[in-house]
Amino acid sequence: xxxxxxxxxxxxxxxxxxxxxxxxxxxxxxxxxxxxxxxxxxxxxxxxxxxxxxxxxxxxxxxxxxxxxxxxxxxxxxxxxxxxxxxxxxxxxxxxxxxxxxxxxxxxxxxxxxxxxxxxxxxxxxxxxxxxxxxxxxxxxxxxxxxxxxxxxxxxxxxxxxxxxxxxxxxxxxxxxxxxxxxxxxxxxxxxxxxxxxxxxxxxxxxxxxxxxxxxxxxxxxxxxxxxxxxxxxxxxxxxxxxxxxxxxxxxxxxxxxxxxxxxxxxxxxxxxxxxxxxxxxxxxxxxxxxxxxxxxxxxxxxxxxxxxxxxxxxxxxxxxxxxxxxxxxxxxxx
Ligand code: NCD
Ligand code: ZN
Numbered sequence: 001x002x003x004x005x006x007x008x009x010x011x012x013x014x015x016x017x018x019x020x021x022x023x024x025x026x027x028x029x030x031x032x033x034x035x036x037x038x039x040x041x042x043x044x045x046x047x048x049x050x051x052x053x054x055x056x057x058x059x060x061x062x063x064x065x066x067x068x069x070x071x072x073x074x075x076x077x078x079x080x081x082x083x084x085x086x087x088x089x090x091x092x093x094x095x096x097x098x099x100x101x102x103x104x105x106x107x108x109x110x111x112x113x114x115x116x117x118x119x120x121x122x123x124x125x126x127x128x129x130x131x132x133x134x135x136x137x138x139x140x141x142x143x144x145x146x147x148x149x150x151x152x153x154x155x156x157x158x159x160x161x162x163x164x165x166x167x168x169x170x171x172x173x174x175x176x177x178x179x180x181x182x183x184x185x186x187x188x189x190x191x192x193x194x195x196x197x198x199x200x201x202x203x204x205x206x207x208x209x210x211x212x213x214x215x216x217x218x219x220x221x222x223x224x225x226x227x228x229x230x231x232x233x234x235x236x237x238x239x240x241x242x243x244x245x246x247x248x249x250x251x252x253x254x255x256x257x258x259x260x261x262x263x264x265x266x267x268x269x270x271x272x273x274x275x276x277x278x279x280x281x282x283x284x285x286x287x288x289x290x291x292x293x294x295x296x297x298x299x300x301x302x303x304x305x306x307x308x309x310x311x312x313x314x315x316x317x318x319x320x321x322x323x324x325x326x327x328x329x330x331x332x333x334x335x
Contacts, residue, residue: 013238
């Protein structure tokens with residue numbers, strides 16, 4: 001039986017939610033990942049040190065094992081220097097959402113006026129707090145990410161020492177930005193390495209494959225596969241696993257978000273094996289993130305085996321990607 005071992009897998013973009021949902025989904029990530037960058041888009045969003053600390057405690061309380069590190073984030077606002085200094089030790093990054101662009105982002109940035117943002121971004125740069133960005137405009141849905149590239153350029157050139165992470169990139173346009181600016185990095189999800197818009201709405205509409213940013217064209221998928229499979233040194237795995245209750249997905253106003261956390265490593269093995277690139281998966285799923293963020297995660301050794309695995313229909317009312325389908329890798333042991 002073919003096996004593949006991963007050390008300290010990291011998920012650098014994860015939605016864990018709160019309360020009952022947190023208790024449901026956090027153990028699933030903590031089982032197979034050493035750590036995850038936890039997104040702050042709760043209602044209301046995480047926006048001060050006390051909330052970060054309290055949320056981290058709730059995450060840890062929801063996790064049964066002690067070898068999982070929740071790396072915390074703060075919801076971007078135009079914070080001042082004193083505030084940023086007081087919160088810097090509690091967080092790994094700050095996450096910026098354009099206002100209203102995705103789930104629970106209403107309090108985000110409504111104008112990318114660099115002069116208004118400069119005091120905050122300059123202090124973040126000085127304190128070496130990376131800026132994670134949901135890079136979409138409010139334009140036509142297929143063009144939103146590509147349209148956002150000019151804002152990335154503005155940020156990258158105005159703050160050359162600020163680490164800027166283009167979250168969950170979905171386009172060739174974003175891939176092309178990586179080598180243009182030293183301070184631009186990216187996360188890529190597993191679903192964006194598998195899907196195009198055709199899979200979402202080309203046949204019957206698939207609510208469990210609907211997310212922001214929406215999956216794009218075949219040429220975009222190819223560009224993403226190219227940098228992920230080579231484990232481009234500025235690219236990291238971030239699942240953007242975004243659980244919603246089944247009724248919120250299977251409804252006439254389908255919530256955006258794909259739940260992949262419990263099958264992410266299995267699917268990554270499947271993709272990397274298919275392209276004969278399994279040897280690069282370690283960099284993509286851990287080593288690049290360790291270097292980019294300067295983190296040393298808890299030890300964890302995950303061995304996956306190539307054998308059929310039937311994806312559960314749901315996890316306590318949350319339907320995963322590929323529910324009820326059989327994928328070709330399974331987690332064998334976690335030490
Ligand atoms: C995320 C969520 O549900 O919180 N949804 C999504 O489609 N990815 C928010 C986000 O990351 O955009
Ligand atoms: Zn997200």
